[in-house]
Amino acid sequence: MSPSSPGTDQIETLLWIGFVAAAIVVVAVVVGLVYALRRYRAQRGAEPRPLAGGRRVQLRVGAVLTAFAAAILVLSIVFTDRARERPPTGTAGLQVAHSEPLQIAVTGQQWLWRYDYPNEAFSYYKLVVPVDTAVELNLVSTDVIHTWNVPDLAGKADAVPGKTNHLFFRADEEGSYFGRAATLSGQAYAAMRAEVEVVSPQTYEAFIEQRKNEIQAAQDRVVGLVEGGEVP
Amino acid sequence: MSAANGQPELVVDGFPPQRPRWVQIATSADHKDIGRVMVVAALGFLFMALVELLLMRLQLAIPENTFLAPVTFNRMLSLYGATAIFLFAIPLALGLLYYVAPLQIGARGTALPRLGQLGMWLYLAGATVLYTGFLYTPSEAGVNPLPPLSGIAFLPNNGVDAWCAATGLATLGFVLIAIDLVATLRTLRAPGMAWRRLPVFSWAAAICSWLLVAIGPVMLAAITMLLIDRNFDGIFFAGDAGGSPLLWEHLSWIFFSGAYALILIFALAAIAEIVSALARRPLAGRGVVIGSLAAIAVLCTLAWMQNMLTAPIGIGWMYFAMTMALALIVPFGLVFFNLIATLIGGAVQMRAPLLFAAGAIVSISIGLAAEIEHSMVAAAWQLKNTVDATAATHFALVGGGVFGGFAALHWWFPKMTGRTMGESLARFSFWTMALGMLATFVPLFLAGGFEGEVIDAYKYFAGEGVSTYNLISSIGAFVLAAGILMTLVNAILSREGGAEAGHDPWGGDSLEWFALSPPEPHNFDQLPDVRSAQPLHDIRAAIGHRTARAEARPRESQPVA
Numbered sequence: 001m002s003p004s005s006p007g008t009d010q011i012e013t014l015l016w017i018g019f020v021a022a023a024i025v026v027v028a029v030v031v032g033l034v035y036a037l038r039r040y041r042a043q044r045g046a047e048p049r050p051l052a053g054g055r056r057v058q059l060r061v062g063a064v065l066t067a068f069a070a071a072i073l074v075l076s077i078v079f080t081d082r083a084r085e086r087p088p089t090g091t092a093g094l095q096v097a098h099s100e101p102l103q104i105a106v107t108g109q110q111w112l113w114r115y116d117y118p119n120e121a122f123s124y125y126k127l128v129v130p131v132d133t134a135v136e137l138n139l140v141s142t143d144v145i146h147t148w149n150v151p152d153l154a155g156k157a158d159a160v161p162g163k164t165n166h167l168f169f170r171a172d173e174e175g176s177y178f179g180r181a182a183t184l185s186g187q188a189y190a191a192m193r194a195e196v197e198v199v200s201p202q203t204y205e206a207f208i209e210q211r212k213n214e215i216q217a218a219q220d221r222v223v224g225l226v227e228g229g230e231v232p
Numbered sequence: 233m234s235a236a237n238g239q240p241e242l243v244v245d246g247f248p249p250q251r252p253r254w255v256q257i258a259t260s261a262d263h264k265d266i267g268r269v270m271v272v273a274a275l276g277f278l279f280m281a282l283v284e285l286l287l288m289r290l291q292l293a294i295p296e297n298t299f300l301a302p303v304t305f306n307r308m309l310s311l312y313g314a315t316a317i318f319l320f321a322i323p324l325a326l327g328l329l330y331y332v333a334p335l336q337i338g339a340r341g342t343a344l345p346r347l348g349q350l351g352m353w354l355y356l357a358g359a360t361v362l363y364t365g366f367l368y369t370p371s372e373a374g375v376n377p378l379p380p381l382s383g384i385a386f387l388p389n390n391g392v393d394a395w396c397a398a399t400g401l402a403t404l405g406f407v408l409i410a411i412d413l414v415a416t417l418r419t420l421r422a423p424g425m426a427w428r429r430l431p432v433f434s435w436a437a438a439i440c441s442w443l444l445v446a447i448g449p450v451m452l453a454a455i456t457m458l459l460i461d462r463n464f465d466g467i468f469f470a471g472d473a474g475g476s477p478l479l480w481e482h483l484s485w486i487f488f489s490g491a492y493a494l495i496l497i498f499a500l501a502a503i504a505e506i507v508s509a510l511a512r513r514p515l516a517g518r519g520v521v522i523g524s525l526a527a528i529a530v531l532c533t534l535a536w537m538q539n540m541l542t543a544p545i546g547i548g549w550m551y552f553a554m555t556m557a558l559a560l561i562v563p564f565g566l567v568f569f570n571l572i573a574t575l576i577g578g579a580v581q582m583r584a585p586l587l588f589a590a591g592a593i594v595s596i597s598i599g600l601a602a603e604i605e606h607s608m609v610a611a612a613w614q615l616k617n618t619v620d621a622t623a624a625t626h627f628a629l630v631g632g633g634v635f636g637g638f639a640a641l642h643w644w645f646p647k648m649t650g651r652t653m654g655e656s657l658a659r660f661s662f663w664t665m666a667l668g669m670l671a672t673f674v675p676l677f678l679a680g681g682f683e684g685e686v687i688d689a690y691k692y693f694a695g696e697g698v699s700t701y702n703l704i705s706s707i708g709a710f711v712l713a714a715g716i717l718m719t720l721v722n723a724i725l726s727r728e729g730g731a732e733a734g735h736d737p738w739g740g741d742s743l744e745w746f747a748l749s750p751p752e753p754h755n756f757d758q759l760p761d762v763r764s765a766q767p768l769h770d771i772r773a774a775i776g777h778r779t780a781r782a783e784a785r786p787r788e789s790q791p792v793a
Contacts, residue, residue: 011610015681018605025561025601029568030594036575037582037590040511046579048513053573058520058566065565069558076554076608083610084547110386144381145477147542147617151684155613156542160478161380162471165544182542182617182686184309184374185381187302190689 004152004177005169006087011155014079021072083155086134087170093133094201101134101168108139108146108159110185111192121211127196130204131174137167144186150179150194158183171198261345262753263416266352266409267331268648271641273356274324275720277315278634280363282713284312289672293706295694305690306372307391311362313375314395318402319359321633322491325440325498326409328640331648333413333437335744335751337430338422338759343415347408354405358398365394374688376484377458379469379477384462393462400455403487407448410441417441422743424762431742431765432515435522436501440494443529447490454483478543485536493532495629496596497525499636500567503589506643507571509740510586511578514766517570524563531560541612550609557607564600568593583738584658588639591666595631599624602677617687620680623673630669638662638719645723646737650749651730657722665715671708675701741766 003012042048089097096102104127105116116122129135139148141159149156154169171177181192199207250256257265288308291300300308334342342348365371371391373382382392417438421430430438458480460466467475500521508515515521537545537553571593580586602624605611615621646652679685679701685692692698736745745768747755760767 008614011614014608014611015605015614018608018611019681022601022604025604026598029572029597032568032572033575033590033593036572036578037580037586040575040578040580041582042512042579044581046512048511048579049577051513051516051574052577053516057573058517058570061569062520062562062566065562068565069561072561072604072608073555073558076558076610077551080547080551080608080610083613141471144386145378149617149684149686151614155610156616157613158543160471160544162476163478163544179684180686180689183378184306184688186372186386187306190302190691 002152004172004175005154006085006172007083007154007169008152010079010083014076014083017072017075017079021068024068084168086136086168089134089170090132092131092201093170094130094204097130097133097135101136102129103136103138104129106137106139106148106159108141108143108148108181108185110143111181111188113146113148113192113194117208117211119208119212121208121215123211125193125195127194128204128207129171129196129198130201131171131198133201134168134170137169139165139167145183146185146192147182148179148194149182150177150196152177152179153196156182171196174198174200261341261349263330263334263342263345263348264648264751264753264755266348267327269352270323270327270330270355271648273359274320274327275641275723277319277359278324278716279720281312281315281320282716284308284315286709286713288312289706289709291690292692292702294703295696295699296691300690302690303372306374307370309688310371310374310377310391310395314362314371314399316629316633317375317488317491318399319355319362321495321629321637322406323355323402324633324637325495326406326444328502328637328644329433329437329440329498330409330413332644332744333434334416334420335647335747335755336434336742337417337420337425338743338756338762339416339420340754340756341420342412343419344412348412351405351408351412354408355402358400358402358405361394361401362398365391365398369394371395376488378484379458379461379480380471382458382462383469393459396455396459396462400452400459403448403451403455406444407452410444410448413437413441414445422759422762425743428519429762429765429767432504432518432522432525433501433742436497436525439526439529440497443490443494443497443533447487447533450483451487454480454487457483478540478545481540481543482536485539486533489536489539490529490533492625492629493529495632495636496532497528499592499596499632499640500571501525502636502640502643503571503592504567504574505740505742506585506589506639507574509738510581510583511575512581512739513574513578514741514769515570516573517566518765520566521570524566527563528560528567531556531563535560535607538607538612541609542616547609554607554609558604560600561604568597584653584655584662585639585642585738587659587662588635588642591662592631592635592639595627595635595669597631599626599628599631602627614684615681618680619676619685619687622687623676623680626673627669634716635665635669641719641723643738644744645726645730646733647744647747647749647751649727649730650733651726651728652733652737653726653730654722657718657725661715661718661722663715664718665712668708668710668712668715672705672712673708675705675708679705736768741769743767746771 003009107114112124114124115127139157139159141161146159147156154167157165157167177196179194291297369389369391373392457468461468467473469475469477469480471477504515535553535556537549538557541550606615642653679698683698685698733749735749
């Protein structure tokens, strides 16, 4: 993974903090256990030392563990809050999205994603967003639970029927980003992908314009067919 | 002759006719028979789970494989989840607890034996439903069948109904057995066996039973709602009709989180017994360990939303789940610390159960350490539903259920059969399993953590950078399976051919080692006075004391009886 938005930068840092915490735990347990088993292996009939320590040792170990857990908790909250910050649209971004993020409705369905842009344009499979622009995804599902997942741009979020989930990101660089849906959603689940294309604001606006024209042309054609007495 | 002593005369016209052995076991309400049936059945389903795991790993060995059709893969996945959790891990833990705890507290049986028997039969009925369902259409909805996917609209065949019936029957059975255990532990403790003198494993029996009584009905409610939704036009989980799919997630994760805790509590308590007996000293921080196990049951269940960190539930709930999950570091840490502290300074006998116990400690600690990262909210947004989570769950639950379960099996096998399991095969099996475990699941950590490979998928693509990881993992799964099979074979061979064990092969301190191996149907003819947490240690000390005194005295004076 290579983080390409302010939020995923923070998540990446937190992931490494978590990795270090996990490594400390594993190393402590394995070293202690292997030392104990190798050093104190005894012949049958050997006498053990009486138990030492007592309440004070337990309290100390408990205090160390509590401090460790509290440190992880605090760091997690700090970095999670940073990752949740809504990054503002930058100077290179789409100008209309300066006051509030670009709203895009994301609909999960078996087994593709539909994206509805502000100006009545929509697209399937591929999400096109302008670079350096704050984007808010509003996720719902029309059938089963899906998880939208493009690791480089944002965390995962479930699309659940009847309840809207939200995701914010701001792509730092133009390019294509991929991810695979992450909740078992039926037979073609493994082929369900998410693709985000980050483009310049001009290209984005041209894309929206083109989509609107295409959609309008398709609607006109259907209306024309119906009015002409043909079933489309 | 007895009449001459003023005793009533007992007249016997020969022995009562022996019924066939299977009829005797099937109708027995003896906790030892019930426990043994559950252990044997659980090990059988461990074998089935292995077969299903290997089929899935074969499909995932190379990218875009077509060995299994997507439907078949999803069926294997669903079957594997239900088998591993409901038919293997919980019944193995519960079966051993149910066998051992009444012996440890010096009871002659359980308080509500017919309830326990019904529980066992409900578990077997659930298993039968799941596997006869397998003959026509198994569920395709995955390990946890989330609605709406598990709803009638998306899976109209009866697979999910069979899943509901199977897991529902088994869960009800577990709850009944738990109720019997609670009643037994409360009412049938031997004179002197105060709660503070109860062995750790019996404490685990009490904690696990209370836990099951709490979480079992939650799962039963969820399953009932799903059945109503599917068959009687219910809308409990229909998001567009006033229900909520998230309700199922909450209820089912409460159960699964509790079950996770149950398996680990069982394993850690068994390990505590083994460690203290084979280090020849009492468990360090006994009270702290017991308190920690109880805390694990509570905190782990309360951390259920740790599984829902990508669902639309609000950041406050996510922080609540994270706090509960991270708080688990303290009790788990204290248990690990005290297990190792018991070994340090002990006279450690490196027998097979201790080897498996050590493997379980390492495996569980890896799984729990990885779970720390899955509890850190923003980190979980990346890691959730990747194969990193698969690896974390398997390190913890295979560590507890299989390594810990095998440690307990080797430990109490002599009590159950009168014979010990072959030591060299056990060692060979252990090292094979350890190698297989690392080879299977460490690559999944890497594939999930670095490449974000998603969970439950029937295929991946060549360009995703996960091909090598998956190939190693598939090979490792076969090594792991070979290791597990060796222990299963060892158990079968040792049942008749193992070395005769005697009543106390390990020098244990708790009362089950006072009974014969295998114990009489009534467990004990008589019991020693319980004056401490280690009644057998007290007896040995008293005998040693008297022998020493007798040797010190001149020959003519007899030791006082």
